[in-house]
Amino acid sequence: MNTSLRNTARTLGAGLRALLVLSVICGVLYPLSVTGVAQALFSGKANGSEISDASGRTVGSSLIGQTYDLPKRSPDEAAKPDLRWFQPRPSNGLGSNGVNLRYSLILSGATNRSADNAELITWVTEAKAAVVADNSTPSYKVRPEEVPADAVTSSGSGLDPNISPAYAKLQINRVAERNGLPVRQVAELVAEHTEGRTLGFMGEPRVNVLELNTALKDVRKG
Amino acid sequence: MSPVTAGVLQLLALISALALAYRPLGDHMAQVYSAEKHYRPEKWIYRAIGADPSASMHWPAYLRGVLAFSVVGVLFLYALQRLQGALPGSLGFVSIDPDQAFNTAASFVANTNWQSYYGEQAMGHVVQTGGLAVQNFVSAAVGMAVAVALVRGFSRFRTGELGNFWTDLVRGTVRILLPISVVGAIVLVACGVIQNFSGIHGVGQFTGGTQQWNGGAVASQEVIKELGTNGGGYFNANSAHPFENPTPFTNLFEIFLILLIPSALTRTFGRMVGNLRQGYAILATMATIWLSFTALMMWTEFAHHGPALQIAGGAMEGKETRFGIGGSAVFAVATTLTSTGAVNSFHSSYTGLGGGITMLGMQLGEIAPGGVGSGLYGMLVMAVIAVFIAGLMVGRTPEYLGKKIGIRQVKLAACYILVTPALVLCFTAVAMALPTPADSMTNSGAHGFSEILYAYTSGANNNGSAFAGLNADTQWFNTTIGIAMLLGRFLPIVFVLALAGSLAEQRPVPATSGTLRTDKPLYAGLLVGTILIITGLTYFPALALGPLAEGLAT
Incomplete structure (x- = not known):
């Protein structure tokens, strides 16, 4: 029981870390770079x-x-x-x-x-x-x-x-x-x-x- | 040129574009999920996660990864919405109430994107871009991972190993979804979709005074909303809003993005099981259903039966001028035969039969071509059922792709196909029996019943579109639809992964002259029949009370 509890906690921890890393990539870096390109090339339309x-x-x-x-x-x-x-x-x-x-x-x-x-x-x-x-x-x-x-x-x-x-x-x-x-x-x-x-x-x-x-x-x- | 001809030409253009992308994308995805080599940035990600990317998992471990990642996703998104009022970059919007925050968190993690809130008046930049759009990526990557695990179950022998969930998740996101999204987002901006981080600001109006706009990272979210078959709009009007879908070209482009990955995954499947023709048979099945639904939808919408539409002289209620009836009908079918649920026109105002077609599309289990990943695994489960039925007819143990379809496999497939109908029909029955849920209806009679049937169909099948006359922001609907979305997503995944595990353990069964050839048109026909009969028997009584009653009355 103890090991399965520890396993669950470890998997949840991995899940949280995966979510945070992917949030930085898909929720920060990606939208910011697209916004940068959009504002540079098509600022009228982007706004x-x-x-x-x-x-x-x-x-x-x-x-x-x-x-x-x-x-x-x-x-x-x-x-x-x-x-x-x-x-x-x-x-x-x-x-x-x-x-x-x-x-x-x-x-x-x-x-x-x-x-x-x-x-x-x-x-x-x-x-x-x-x-x-x-x-x-x-x-x-x-x-x-x-x-x-x-x-x-x-x-x-x-x-x-x-x-x-x-x-x-x-x-x-x-x-x-x-x-x-x-x-x-x-x-x-x-x-x-x-x-x-x-x-x-x-x-x-x-x-x-x-x-x-x-x-x-x-x-x-x- | 008549609107009907233009509609047919748009459909042909769409099919050509999908055909062009089919081989390169399908092969690329097969390579992504089979490659041994990890790129350097991916290694950094695995180190941050603390996972060994080369360790292969048995199905229980793979499932634990899926569930742990999704549980964390729901909690994170819930917390983000509950704290919105205190976070910077929220445009002054307040925190979301608990029932709605639960509903939205469940919705986006389950790849459903049912929305009981008005995007432009409730969600700020942080929640939209940092929370909802992230789940648009990762929930799609989870769906693809599960589909690939099932394909590996078919392609591997004498092992229980299905691959590594974290590797599949990360690769699906960074090697497939992100690159297409970057290009697609820039195409959308070039056509007029907005992409900025402005606050709420006034813009002058023609007759004087100002209109209030909020800015947003709309293009970057719009593209993954379609590509990941998510469907949650930045704005309440979703892809009908000119800032999300400004031109007839963006409309076709968005439909293309919806269908792109689900259709190309059949090529990936064929590649990975080592027989491309098996993939073509699955694709042919999907295409047959999709084309017939689209043709039916065009016919009923151009015919515009129904009193109000007859007086108006056309089915333009809830449709945009720039898309017209053709561009709207093609979108409506694509979005409900996949798990997308984005809308460019409002299904509630479609003809009675048109509304019924959108509902039936979801009730088929969204497998033609279905959601990213979920479409393929849903269709493969149906393929198992179809060989089982064929086996019963001739009285021999059925096989599929060199695997015996025995008692365990059929039980798991049967459980899979029972989950969503049970959720849809039970919740609809309870909601109709209780006194208060019906207060949420905008329309009365058969259409009012359809609003509720549509809501649970959409939730349990992870679609997310609505007969939006239903006021779904009540504690009852937020809670029950939230539960339907979670169970409708994750219970089937449990059965799929268990099925994959049981298949991967088997020894190969050599094909004999008695083996049903599953790469032939005959089998594709059998599969179409199986899907239609199972769905028809399940949902006919409910459909007869709603859209059929409405459609036949006029």
Whole structure:
């Protein structure tokens, strides 16, 4: 019994020493060297791909989606989209940029509602009606069947920086009208900011909303 | 190009990349685990551990090494989280509560990475980088070590010796996982994954004001999270978060990393048993299951059945625009047919049948191609069962790789395949019978039941993904899922190592004309059938109450 106890203690000791040595290698040396290389070669990307507008003010990360809402007059007021800007996908889940929780950090997450969930059915139905109403102008009527799926569903992270080209196209007439710009000019802007599939087959075509709105802001000023 | 075509092309690109890496990596791993020579830095490590790297162990000693290393790992990680509030470099986050700290420690040591916390709001640099990411490496290396021990059980004769656990652990970490991780992490940073040690800081926003970010060593953790089939995200949204998975290319790259080692290990197996065709038969079995699951998943997600998805016009709920349905479906199958559990889209919002496919993938025991190491040993146990069934049909003692599959071997294999179903079904039944666990559900009806079935399936099979509507941060779920993860990891390892020991002692059985050829397509077909029948019989009633009920209703 005594020897087996001593054996166990010896094996546990070896385990602890192995863990400590491997922690130094995998938990200190490895991440520090990768960080060193990353900061030296790709510091912009390693620090979050921040982008600025024409005046040089940082407007966020090209990778993290934002909301483009009107300022709230009271904290209890429901957020209303600022229709001068291209709108991102809904985010009804945990993830949304600017939630003020314990540390007012960006939190990511999905709704996790199932396809037969009553709440999700309501959200999607209401979002569809809103997309139709918001984007119809006197000269341009949006039909419900034209609304793409990404315009009415929340993404996995809740921070999706992109919308589909179809959803961007749907917003062109409204954005042009609200900003007093010619439709053709806004359409060109969208075309410039539409990214195809990587190498022609990876992922889906998409439009980066923050980059598009930043470019739109510059056009408005100019 | 239609999204379906793009999805199929991505799948083909993935298969080509895996095929290119298969031979060099498989042979490299066989060499790593067979080489006599110790490199100088490794010798320093062995000296620090106080282990003789050349001493070969019998299975009880090998098992003691695995268990001692893992017990210490759980205690260390638990202590690190409990002390977080007092440690520097914690971004001001407080210490984790005891039940959640136990759950997380068990989760990362068991290669599960089930997470009941929100990464970006709970864990600072020290816990993430110095604790969780370290277990991502070493729990993967433990899995590979156990798999290699079993392979040695098949390849060695008239000895009980399975090799040295400390040597296998260290070599797996420094010769396989680390080099690939260094290269992979830099590729990820080049594509936009963050890698810094910033504190919480404000960044300007378009409409004015600031957003709050915390930095982190994300790329270095992301790569081993996929490569080691761990799956624990730095952020709550896991690989759906743009800082973890920014582009369609990184998405494919991460899927590639998930499948890389588990598939190449079949080559290592073939090399080490001296017959590459045996490895190909195992690979073919894995590939058949994986491809059919992926095809089914693509079909059901593109068809988007389910009321909300029909109104939306596509199954984009919980999916990112840049990956689309194809890139999400391929990821979902890869992550649940391995023990990864990383997600780039949220399985709870998949179609009813799509959610069922993710669950069934885990319930197969994660063997197609499975977790690093655990996939291979799980599949070899199934291979033993399959030759046993074939032996029953013709009435002769079954053999596999020149070893007799006798009473002891079949008993151990049977115990192995009973552990996880017993854990999953018993815990699910108890949770459904008790009054309070159901309060954690977000969805009701069949999907609510699926949330709980998924949780225990994921825990006991060491996957770690979730139908994340379930609020798992309760004492009940933290404790029971923690127990399911530990038992689901280490009980099967006990049986595998005992099996390995019993095989290594045997004398070779010469192959005769009556021996079932286990390197032929016929046997691979038998193996696929065995896996599907055993899993189907075990889980069908539970699946019928959850995802099947949901999928057929709409």
